[in-house]
Amino acid sequence: MSAAVELDVLRRAVPGARTAWEPVQWPYAAVQQTVAGRRAAATALVEAGAERRVVPRGSDGRPCFPRGFAGSIAHTSRLAVAIVVPGAAGVGIDIESEDVSARVARFILREPERRALLRPAGRYSARDLFAAKEAAFKALSGAAVCDGLPFWRIALTPAGGALLASCGEVSARVRVRSGDASLAVAIRRPDEPRRAVGGSRLDQVSEREEET
Numbered sequence: 001m002s003a004a005v006e007l008d009v010l011r012r013a014v015p016g017a018r019t020a021w022e023p024v025q026w027p028y029a030a031v032q033q034t035v036a037g038r039r040a041a042a043t044a045l046v047e048a049g050a051e052r053r054v055v056p057r058g059s060d061g062r063p064c065f066p067r068g069f070a071g072s073i074a075h076t077s078r079l080a081v082a083i084v085v086p087g088a089a090g091v092g093i094d095i096e097s098e099d100v101s102a103r104v105a106r107f108i109l110r111e112p113e114r115r116a117l118l119r120p121a122g123r124y125s126a127r128d129l130f131a132a133k134e135a136a137f138k139a140l141s142g143a144a145v146c147d148g149l150p151f152w153r154i155a156l157t158p159a160g161g162a163l164l165a166s167c168g169e170v171s172a173r174v175r176v177r178s179g180d181a182s183l184a185v186a187i188r189r190p191d192e193p194r195r196a197v198g199g200s201r202l203d204q205v206s207e208r209e210e211e212t
Contacts, residue, residue: 003095006177007081010185013175017185018047018084028077036080037063037073044084045069062141072138076181083185090172090188092138097181100126108133108152117156117163124176131184132156132174136165139172139186146170 004021011019020043022036041063042053052066055073065071070091071084083093100108105126109118117124124132137151146154146167155166156174163174165186172188 002179003079003081003181003183006179006181006183009177010175010183011083014083014085014185014187016085016087017187018044020044020047020082022080022082024075024078024080033075033077033080037075037082040080040082041065041071041073041084044071044082048084048086050084050086062138072135074134079181081183085187087190088187089190090139090142090186092135092140092172092184092186094131094134094138094184095181096127096131096134098127100130102126104130110155113156116158125178125182127182128176128178128184129156131182132163132165132176132186135184135186136167136172136174139174139188140165140167140170143167143170143188 007019007021011017020040022040024036025032038055041055045053048069050066050069055063055065058064063073069084069086070088071082072091072093073082074094076095076097081093081095083091085091109129116122117129119125133151133154133156136154140146149167156163159173165172165174172186174184174186176182176184
């Protein structure tokens with residue numbers, strides 16, 4: 001199933017969500033990916049009822065959505081996606097089209113996550129879970145306790161038909177769809193239950209490899 005169709009499935013699963021996608025234009029470089037992402041974000045903001053459509057880049061490099069319209073952007077080299085959820089405390093979206101190696105999976109997933117979530121025992125591929133952690137990283141990044149935490153340190157546990165991503169006492173619910181690409185959406189609600197459980201980025205994974 002195409003990523004665009006999977007994105008619509010996720011939109012219908014998240015109350016109040018507005019999503020959009022935009023193809024990346026040739027030559028598919030970083031500039032074209034950024035432009036496509038901002039166009040998708042503008043479309044999602046319009047559908048969510050926002051007056052401002054421009055999504056500038058903050059000093060930390062993250063997109064700055066209008067107040068009250070939590071949103072997120074992600075892209076591959078060919079497709080950009082965006083989501084806006086008015087009233088959410090934090091939102092994250094990620095799309096991954098490249099396979100995740102067994103070596104990378106061992107770095108980003110804790111042993112309990114591999115046992116419970118990875119196929120064949122679980123329902124997810126390593127690429128799905130990479131996307132889930134990346135989306136959760138974005139949704140949780142506004143919480144002070146999570147700032148600066150590497151995305152692989154976010155814990156994933158089953159939560160019905162979804163996943164619960166936890167960072168310290170802060171959590172977000174993550175939904176994942178998989179087809180041509182793995183697509184994940186994480187939502188942190190203002191009243192999301194806190195839970196004590198005790199992160200796209202392949203460059204962080206490389207740094208961790210160097211540390212070990």
